[in-house]
Amino acid sequence: MSTAQGARARARTEVAAAIKDEARRQLAAEGAAKLSLRAVARELGMVSSALYRYFPSRDELLTALIIDAYDSLGEAAEAAYAKVSGESPARQWVAVCEAVREWALARPHEYALIYGSPVPGYTAPSTTVPAAARVGLLLIGIVRDAYRDKGVAQWKLPAELQPEARRMAEDLAPDLPPEVVVVLIGAWAQLFGLVNFEVFGQFNRVVEDRGTFFRHAAGQLAHHVGLVYPQSGAKER
Amino acid sequence: MSTAQGARARARTEVAAAIKDEARRQLAAEGAAKLSLRAVARELGMVSSALYRYFPSRDELLTALIIDAYDSLGEAAEAAYAKVSGESPARQWVAVCEAVREWALARPHEYALIYGSPVPGYTAPSTTVPAAARVGLLLIGIVRDAYRDKGVAQWKLPAELQPEARRMAEDLAPDLPPEVVVVLIGAWAQLFGLVNFEVFGQFNRVVEDRGTFFRHAAGQLAHHVGLVYPQSGAKER
DNA sequence: GCACAATCAAGAGCACTGCTCTTGCTTTGG
DNA sequence: CCAAAGCAAGAGCAGTGCTCTTGATTGTGC
Numbered sequence: 332m333s334t335a336q337g338a339r340a341r342a343r344t345e346v347a348a349a350i351k352d353e354a355r356r357q358l359a360a361e362g363a364a365k366l367s368l369r370a371v372a373r374e375l376g377m378v379s380s381a382l383y384r385y386f387p388s389r390d391e392l393l394t395a396l397i398i399d400a401y402d403s404l405g406e407a408a409e410a411a412y413a414k415v416s417g418e419s420p421a422r423q424w425v426a427v428c429e430a431v432r433e434w435a436l437a438r439p440h441e442y443a444l445i446y447g448s449p450v451p452g453y454t455a456p457s458t459t460v461p462a463a464a465r466v467g468l469l470l471i472g473i474v475r476d477a478y479r480d481k482g483v484a485q486w487k488l489p490a491e492l493q494p495e496a497r498r499m500a501e502d503l504a505p506d507l508p509p510e511v512v513v514v515l516i517g518a519w520a521q522l523f524g525l526v527n528f529e530v531f532g533q534f535n536r537v538v539e540d541r542g543t544f545f546r547h548a549a550g551q552l553a554h555h556v557g558l559v560y561p562q563s564g565a566k567e568r
Numbered sequence: 569m570s571t572a573q574g575a576r577a578r579a580r581t582e583v584a585a586a587i588k589d590e591a592r593r594q595l596a597a598e599g600a601a602k603l604s605l606r607a608v609a610r611e612l613g614m615v616s617s618a619l620y621r622y623f624p625s626r627d628e629l630l631t632a633l634i635i636d637a638y639d640s641l642g643e644a645a646e647a648a649y650a651k652v653s654g655e656s657p658a659r660q661w662v663a664v665c666e667a668v669r670e671w672a673l674a675r676p677h678e679y680a681l682i683y684g685s686p687v688p689g690y691t692a693p694s695t696t697v698p699a700a701a702r703v704g705l706l707l708i709g710i711v712r713d714a715y716r717d718k719g720v721a722q723w724k725l726p727a728e729l730q731p732e733a734r735r736m737a738e739d740l741a742p743d744l745p746p747e748v749v750v751v752l753i754g755a756w757a758q759l760f761g762l763v764n765f766e767v768f769g770q771f772n773r774v775v776e777d778r779g780t781f782f783r784h785a786a787g788q789l790a791h792h793v794g795l796v797y798p799q800s801g802a803k804e805r
Numbered sequence: 806g807c808a809c810a811a812t813c814a815a816g817a818g819c820a821c822t823g824c825t826c827t828t829g830c831t832t833t834g835g
Numbered sequence: 836c837c838a839a840a841g842c843a844a845g846a847g848c849a850g851t852g853c854t855c856t857t858g859a860t861t862g863t864g865c
Contacts, residue, residue, distance in 0.1 A: 339832070339841075364601060372700075377742070380825080381843050389823065447685020447766060448600075463770075492784050495777040503774070510796040511819065516775060517762065517785040523770075524761015525754065531686060533700075533760075537740070538753060547729050548754040571826075576862070606851065617854080618814050626852065812861070822851065828863075 345362055346505065347385045354392055355441070362389060362440050363393065388543030393444070400441045407434040411470055420477035421550065421558040427547035428522055435526050442530055446523055467519050468539045471504050474515055474556055478507055483557030484560050486509040511557060525549070571613055584622045586612060587635065587751065591629055592678070599677050600630065630681070635699050637678045642702030644671040649706055657714035658795040665759055665786035672767050675761045679767055683760055704756055708741050711752055711793055715744055720794030722747040748794060761788070 353371045366492050368389050372379040386392040411430030415423050435442035445463070445545050477483055488496055496509035504512055528534050529541055537546050589610045605626050609616040623629040654658050672679035682700070714720050725747050726735055733746035741749055762785050765771050766778055775781050779783030 343841090369821080369823085377842050379823085380845080382841065383824075385667075431581070443685030446764075446768075448680030448771075449684075460773075486788075489784060491780050492777075495775070495781060498776060513781070513784070514788070516781075517788065519763040520770070520785075521758035522762045523766060524758045525766060527761060528757040531683075533757070534753075536697075537736070538732070539735060540729075543728050544732060544750070544754075547726065547750070548757075551723075551751070551754065551792070555788070568765075580812090604851065605853090615815050616852085617816075620853075621813065808863105808865085810861100810863080812859105814857105814859080816857080817855090819854080820852095820863090821848095825848080826846090826857100828843105830842080830844100833839085833857080835836100 335558050343385070349383060350385055350392070351395060354396060355399075358440050358444070363444055366393070368392070373455060377510055393474055394458065396441070398447050400438075401459060401462035401465065403438075403441070404431065404434050404445070405462065405469075407431075408469050412473070419559070420480075420554040423473045423507055424470065424545060424553040424556070424558055425549045427473065428439065428552070429546065431466060431522065432526050432529070434547055435530050439530050442526075446527060449530070453520050460485050469505075470522075471515060474558065475504060475507060476510060477525070477558055478511065481512055484559075485557060486514060488513060518556045522549065522552060580622070587619060587622055587629070588632060591633060592636075595633065595677050595681070596675060601682055603630070605629070606638050611743055615786055631695065633678070634681050635696055637675075638696060638699035638702065640675075640678070640701065641668065641682070642706075643669075643670050645703050645706050649710070656796070658790040659715075660710045660779050661707065661784060661793075661795055662786045663789040664710065665789070666783065669766070669782055670761065672763050674768050679763075679792060683764060684768070707759075708744075711748060711795065712741060712744060714795055715748065716725060719750055721795060721796075723751060725750060736764070751793050755793050759786065759789060 350371060352375050354366060357366050366389075368382055369379040372382045375382075382512075386395065408430045410426050411426045412423060415426040417436075418426075435446075473545060474483065476503065485508060492513065493509065496513045497517060500507060500509040501510040503516075507515075525545060534541060587608060590611050591603060594607060594611075594800050603626075606616040609619045612619075636746040645667045647661060648663045653661045655663075661721050669704065672683075711720060722745060726732055729750065730746065733750045736753060737744055737746040740753075745751075762782060766775075766782065771778060
């Protein structure tokens with residue numbers, strides 16, 4: 332049968348998917364630290380040693396979950412972008428930021444897996460790099476379109492930063508001026524600073540209406556990278 | 569003897585300190601996840617059960633380390649502030665930011681303990697709150713002084729954010745205008761976004777000269793909260 | 806000064822973890 | 836059709852957090 336081997340392979344990927352699903356369930360329920368291979372196997376009605384045929388170690392399972400999480404976040408961000416692709420760049424930017432925030436708030440433990448502190452002992456394998464870049468590339472794309480369209484506001488860079496800025500621009504977006512790329516990378520990191528503080532509870536007893544606060548902060552970031560933000564307003568005094 | 573009970577108490581705090589020191593050593597070496605009570609006890613030449621007389625659980629030990637880490641970071645930030653207290657507010661701001669960054673880079677695992685994802689299963693006990701606030705209060709103080717001195721630039725707030733802004737200002741800094749407090753809190757979170765990305769490796773293969781990049785980004789944050797940053801330059805185009 | 810009470814270290818033990826190795830059974834491909 | 840590969844299961848090892856019990860040491864009120 333031509334499906335013979337296919338059946339094996341299919342069964343294999345199905346079991347692997349079931350393992351990941353159950354692991355994700357436990358991750359959402361108890362956090363990465365309490366994710367137990369034995370508990371996953373138990374819940375799936377198999378013995379723990381059988382599970383090692385699908386994932387060679389606990390860390391490899393976690394790595395698979397990390398990649399999936401990056402992809403899921405990337406998809407959420409891209410879906411949000413698709414919905415507002417006709418609007419102004421600043422609105423696109425804010426929409427993507429809000430999508431990241433909402434994704435993170437809905438799955439704090441999965442978010443912690445990718446943007447919290449790196450888990451157990453491991454160092455992120457290079458497999459995760461492409462998936463991890465998706466949100467960043469999306470933000471770059473928004474600014475690139477705006478820049479191609481009618482340009483963006485730019486900051487002057489101090490001389491000491493210019494070589495590094497040129498390096499970054501060459502690697503990430505050769506069609507954008509270094510001045511823009513620098514603030515873009517900064518805004519990228521700062522966006523996740525905002526999300527981190529909210530997800531990890533640092534805003535408890537500090538910010539109450541976190542939704543509008545975040546929308547405003549994301550708008551400020553858009554303005555900072557040079558996108559014209561409606562009602563952002565100039566500084567006074 | 570008057571030192572009799574004192575001797576007991578002193579011995580107790582000494583042993584507790586030794587436990588924390590050894591735990592910190594293992595934390596720095598292997599990370600929070602691999603910190604083991606038994607290994608700490610082993611290294612200290614005692615049996616694991618004896619350790620439970622000093623810390624009722626592993627999580628309590630970690631909590632103690634968290635508080636110490638917050639305090640250590642707070643001290644580092646305040647020391648950096650003290651060294652530049654005569655200079656401009658923007659320079660003070662940047663100095664404190666850089667102190668935070670350097671502290672974090674020197675002790676990534678301790679940093680992860682407080683600003684990474686919350687560890688194992690716990691929720692941060694309220695004991696940590698005062699220690700956690702030190703860096704934030706320091707930053708607020710810098711802006712407050714600048715404001716009292718000659719005022720700071722302010723953003724206009726959208727109407728929807730104004731109630732929340734007033735709330736935050738009332739709680740955190742009644743003597744500052746809500747417009748300033750809002751951007752201040754945002755900048756606070758964004759600062760740790762920058763540090764997080766660097767410490768946790770998100771800048772690998774993206775930013776090379778991270779020191780000057782960070783200094784510039786911190787300067788931009790200072791400018792954003794309204795402090796006049798030397799050579800920050802206005803936007804073009 | 807002494808007995809009582811509190812404090813402490815130590816050991817044994819429980820339930821759990823990640824992981825390995827060996828034993829058999831089923832499926833697959835030549 | 837038969838050897839080879841894939842797979843589940845079980846036993847077992849070393850390690851973990853934590854509890855309970857047993858003795859010894861220490862500090863304090865009578």
